[in-house]
């Protein structure tokens with residue numbers, strides 16, 4: 096890759112969703128910009144800062160504020176981060192060119208025969224438009240996604256790739272983590288905040304990407320697949336999450352979740368979290384923006400449109416750990 100528990104006493108704290116109903120109607124709260132800057136609280140200063148990101152969109156800013164304030168009150172020891180990998184922690188584009196997913200890293204490498212490359216490219220051309228098609232329901236897409244993953248994995252398994260071939264494939268690739276990735280991984284590590292990477296990509300490749308970037312810290316865990324076991328594709332992450340009850344049981348005091356994803360399937364990644372108090376969902380909208388904007392705004396609390404950085408998640412994590 097080219098580089099570019101302490102036990103907490105359970106409290107009867109109200110969650111953001113419980114307090115929400117007692118508040119005044121959504122959009123008649125005074126805008127913070129109307130205040131003199133010397134009167135601003137640390138939270139207001141932080142929130143003004145993130146609102147200035149031009150690529151940041153929210154359907155309900157009051158709700159985002161409530162969640163963030165509730166999460167901050169609970170403290171960073173209650174926080175866990177659950178993130179998708181491809182096109183969420185990695186860049187979608189660089190210098191106008193699409194960046195590869197874990198699958199693409201392998202597909203474009205020397206360890207794959209040219210015949211296999213052609214077939215895999217054919218699968219990508221057929222199934223990726225289906226993955227992002229807004230006119231099809233998840234139920235309609237599901238069998239087709241299983242078909243894509245299964246066919247691609249069969250082709251890859253037949254290539255009999257060796258482990259050292261994977262490291263080379265990553266080294267030679269154009270894969271790039273989003274700008275600010277080092278700050279993201281290092282800061283979570285410094286504050287012992289668990290990071291669960293939940294990916295339908297190729298687990299061995301993903302691990303190699305983060306290893307080669309020197310950010311594979313002990314707080315990073317993965318729900319990933321190589322070519323064995325249950326198939327994880329982008330629309331069955333709920334089932335994947337529910338298979339990982341052991342992990343979520345270990346993190347039962349981390350009841351506040353920051354979720355990062357780039358597809359609507361990623362919204363289910365936190366379904367196994369026990370006794371969840373608050374969840375802030377940040378979604379990266381990378382492709383087919385106009386068609387998909389409304390559904391992302393309806394599903395994610397914060398939507399980052401064509402933002403190739405982790406600046407917003409980093410600002411949120413810094414605020415929650417201050």
Ligand SMILES: Nc1ccn([C@@H]2O[C@H](COP(=O)(O)O)[C@@H](O)[C@H]2O)c(=O)n1
Pocket residue numbers: 179180181182196197198199218219223226243244247293294295296328329
């Ligand atoms: N043969 C395939 C199958 C899937 N993809 C892409 O991988 C992404 C899934 O990984 P996440 O980390 O996002 O869960 C998904 O966006 C597919 O487009 C692929 O490139 N080749």
